[in-house]
Amino acid sequence: MIETEHLTKKYGDLVAVKDLNFKVEKGKIWGLLGPNAAGKTTTMRILTGYLPATEGRAVVAGYDVFEQADAVKQSIGYLPETVPVYPEMTVEAYLGFVAEIKKVPGSRKKAAVDRAVEITGLQPVRKRLIKNISRGYKQRVGIAQALIHNPQVIILDEPTIGLDPAQIVEIRQLIKSLKGEHTVMLSTHILAEVTQVCDGVVIINEGKLMASGSLEELTTTYKEKDGVYLRLKKVDNEVLNLFRQLPGIDNAHFEGSEIKLEWDRNKDMREQIIKLCLEKQLGLLEMRSVAMNIEELYLRIVSGGMEQ
Amino acid sequence: MKAVWSITKKELLSYFTSPIAYIVISIFILLSGFFFYSLVWWFNSQAMQMAQNPYYYQQININQMVFAPLFHNLSIILLLMLPLLSMRLFSEEKKMGTEELLFTSPVSVVQIILGKYLASLIVLLIMLLLSAIPTIFTFIYGNPEPLPYLLGYLGLFLLGAAFLGLGIFWSSLTENQIVSAVLTFGTLLLFWVLSWAGYSARGLWQDVLNYLSFFEHFDGMTKGILDTSDLVYYLSFAFFGLFLTHSVIQSRRWR
Numbered sequence: 001m002i003e004t005e006h007l008t009k010k011y012g013d014l015v016a017v018k019d020l021n022f023k024v025e026k027g028k029i030w031g032l033l034g035p036n037a038a039g040k041t042t043t044m045r046i047l048t049g050y051l052p053a054t055e056g057r058a059v060v061a062g063y064d065v066f067e068q069a070d071a072v073k074q075s076i077g078y079l080p081e082t083v084p085v086y087p088e089m090t091v092e093a094y095l096g097f098v099a100e101i102k103k104v105p106g107s108r109k110k111a112a113v114d115r116a117v118e119i120t121g122l123q124p125v126r127k128r129l130i131k132n133i134s135r136g137y138k139q140r141v142g143i144a145q146a147l148i149h150n151p152q153v154i155i156l157d158e159p160t161i162g163l164d165p166a167q168i169v170e171i172r173q174l175i176k177s178l179k180g181e182h183t184v185m186l187s188t189h190i191l192a193e194v195t196q197v198c199d200g201v202v203i204i205n206e207g208k209l210m211a212s213g214s215l216e217e218l219t220t221t222y223k224e225k226d227g228v229y230l231r232l233k234k235v236d237n238e239v240l241n242l243f244r245q246l247p248g249i250d251n252a253h254f255e256g257s258e259i260k261l262e263w264d265r266n267k268d269m270r271e272q273i274i275k276l277c278l279e280k281q282l283g284l285l286e287m288r289s290v291a292m293n294i295e296e297l298y299l300r301i302v303s304g305g306m307e308q
Numbered sequence: 309m310k311a312v313w314s315i316t317k318k319e320l321l322s323y324f325t326s327p328i329a330y331i332v333i334s335i336f337i338l339l340s341g342f343f344f345y346s347l348v349w350w351f352n353s354q355a356m357q358m359a360q361n362p363y364y365y366q367q368i369n370i371n372q373m374v375f376a377p378l379f380h381n382l383s384i385i386l387l388l389m390l391p392l393l394s395m396r397l398f399s400e401e402k403k404m405g406t407e408e409l410l411f412t413s414p415v416s417v418v419q420i421i422l423g424k425y426l427a428s429l430i431v432l433l434i435m436l437l438l439s440a441i442p443t444i445f446t447f448i449y450g451n452p453e454p455l456p457y458l459l460g461y462l463g464l465f466l467l468g469a470a471f472l473g474l475g476i477f478w479s480s481l482t483e484n485q486i487v488s489a490v491l492t493f494g495t496l497l498l499f500w501v502l503s504w505a506g507y508s509a510r511g512l513w514q515d516v517l518n519y520l521s522f523f524e525h526f527d528g529m530t531k532g533i534l535d536t537s538d539l540v541y542y543l544s545f546a547f548f549g550l551f552l553t554h555s556v557i558q559s560r561r562w563r
Contacts (some may be wrong), residue, residue: 048412051561073414082405086318088325100314101413145409 001153001183002047009042015207016042017055022212026152027180031075031198032187035302040187041081042046044157047185048078061152061183074103077146077182081157082266083138084145087131091122091141092290094130095148102149106250117143120174136167138193143174147182154178156186160193172197191294203301210301219291225250227262227290228270233283235259246276311415315423316335316430317440325432328396332389336382340439343381347374348446358366370452375443376530379460382439383526386432387500393431393493394475395485397424403562417522417557421550425476432468436461457533463529466542467522471496473549481554495524 001155002024009017018041024030032040045051047058049069056066061075086094095113104112117126120140125133130141139159146154159175160168168190173198178184188194194201200214213220232239235257243261248269251262263269270287277284323329351373358364401407410420440461446452475492482488501519506514518524525538 006388045408050408050412068412073412076412078408078412080405080408082408084320084404084406084409086404086406088322089318093321097314097318098409098413101311101410101415103414307414 001028001061002030002185003059004043004056005058006049007046007053007058007259008055009039009046009051010054011208017046017053018206018207020204020207020209021259022209024183024185024200024202025182028199029175029179029184029186029197031194031201032204033191033194033201033298034189034191034204034210036186037206038204040204041205043155043204044078044080044185044187046156047071048076049073050078063186063305074149076151077154079142079146079154079156079159081161083142085130085138085141090127090129090131091117091137091144092126094141095144098145099148104149110226112148112150115150116148119142119147119177121170124133136163136170139163139167139171140174142227143171147178152183154182154184156184159186160188160190168193191298195294203298205302215294217295218301222266222297225262226265226268227251227260228273228287229255229290230259230261230273230277230284231257231286232277233285239280239282242276242282243273246272248272261289310394310430311419312423312426315410315415315420316426319424319427320395320398323393323427328392329431332392333431333438336385336389336435337438338412339385340378340382341442343378344374344442347378361547370446370450371456371532373445374550375452375457375460378443379464379526379530380523381549383467383523386464387496387522388493389435390468390471391475391489391496393428393471394479394492395489396479397428397476398480398557399483399485403485421476421553421557425472425550428472428476429469432465432472436464436468448545453532456530459529459534462534463526463538466539466546467526470522470542470545470549473546475550477556479553480553485502522527 007020046053060072063071065072073209099109099112202212203210478491479488502517506517525541
């Protein structure tokens with residue numbers, strides 16, 4: 001649904017985006033991650049047709065962003081970093097205006113506004129001036145304008161920035177509800193948001209693609225060791241030594257009341273571990289995999305300078 | 309055309325939900341009313357004096373004595389007031405970040421420019437129509453010639469349209485509305501001054517400077533003379549402003 005090939009954007013001598021290649025599948029929510037000035041906003045601006053690329057191409061909803069700009073603009077909803085609202089308009093008048101410029105037919109305009117208001121929960125402030133509503137509601141208005149023409153692709157630049165925790169949860173729920181019917185790409189700094197909302201990520205740094213794929217694919221690709229947490233009836237140093245002596249186990253230590261075991265990611269030690277627990281009657285209560293968290297993944301990719 | 313009208317409606321709403329349009333229109337009407345009253349008062353006193361002499365009495369012409377100077381005064385007021393109308397057109401969009409919404413919507417840059425320009429022309433038209441209300445009484449109580457009167461207002465409208473064309477161009481260059489207004493005002497003053505320089509120049513220079521001056525073209529209209537070259541001048545000036553605006557917006561996105 002979104003695809004880029006060798007996408008490059010230069011501002012004079014400054015290369016903001018360099019040879020970017022990635023693909024986002026239909027109906028999925030993808031996160032665009034990267035540190036400040038990584039080129040996230042520039043990438044989004046190119047995808048929405050706001051900025052032309054210097055080199056390469058981007059295809060959104062089956063249309064070339066450069067060659068078929070109007071078709072692309074008709075197929076996307078875009079929430080820029082700064083919510084593009086006119087403070088002197090009411091929420092309803094603003095959404096009506098956006099519906100008009102997004103070429104929603106006059107006969108369907110009211111229904112489109114009603115739908116966007118309902119999805120984004122703007123009913124309580126519908127008749128109020130935008131300048132008088134809260135930051136959270138403004139953000140919702142921004143999302144509502146991106147949804148107004150029921151686009152196939154929705155691009156959201158930092159949709160939860162500046163919101164309080166309750167508002168963040170609400171907006172995340174809202175974005176999750178868009179999945180399936182719409183393809184969503186969002187940029188964020190908040191890594192937890194990615195695990196909660198996104199199916200996959202594109203990680204960029206200094207304009208270059210560092211990694212892209214589903215979260216599972218990336219954690220599998222980038223983790224160095226596999227491991228498990230064990231909860232046992234009997235926990236002492238003697239037990240710990242038993243695991244340390246097991247061939248293939250690289251690391252065994254206590255983490256709270258649990259034992260954490262790690263081994264090379266090319267092996268699978270789980271069967272031997274269970275066998276040992278049964279043989280030695282250690283009272284195995286629980287065994288769960290050590291998942292690589294998004295923070296580790298992100299830092300490994302961005303700080304480690306890995307490039308795909 | 310529908311997209312242009314959508315933009316125009318939005319702009320008109322912005323004008324009339326902020327104090328700017330009300331202030332500009334009110335001050336324009338107030339000043340035009342004051343000048344009209346002063347000129348009619350002066351006209352009356354002159355007319356009474358001239359009535360003593362049958363030769364001079366025939367020379368009395370309300371168009372020449374009231375409307376021509378009124379239109380000249382109004383043209384200067386427009387020069388002062390219209391930069392305040394054009395200053396926000398693109399500067400505000402840039403500052404508020406709303407231009408990203410406009411330029412990622414399936415409307416062309418030309419439609420956006422035309423929509424905004426049309427809105428400013430409608431406000432100009434409202435200003436001129438409201439300022440014309442007191443002058444209608446001269447037709448009830450006197451007998452001015454309608455053609456120079458109508459051409460005078462047409463001239464003011466064209467002059468204003470040219471001013472706004474220049475204003476929208478400066479507005480596209482900066483996100484600061486004050487800078488936009490000052491640059492518009494400064495450029496308009498420069499064109500005004502050109503007519504003064506035209507008086508002292510000789511030969512080809514005089515022709516060139518006179519041609520470039522806004523007010524030389526306006527003069528004929530206040531006397532009831534409609535020259536197509538004047539029309540072409542104002543329309544091409546406005547068009548040039550809009551063309552430059554389009555170039556600025558396109559080039560900024562390509563930079």
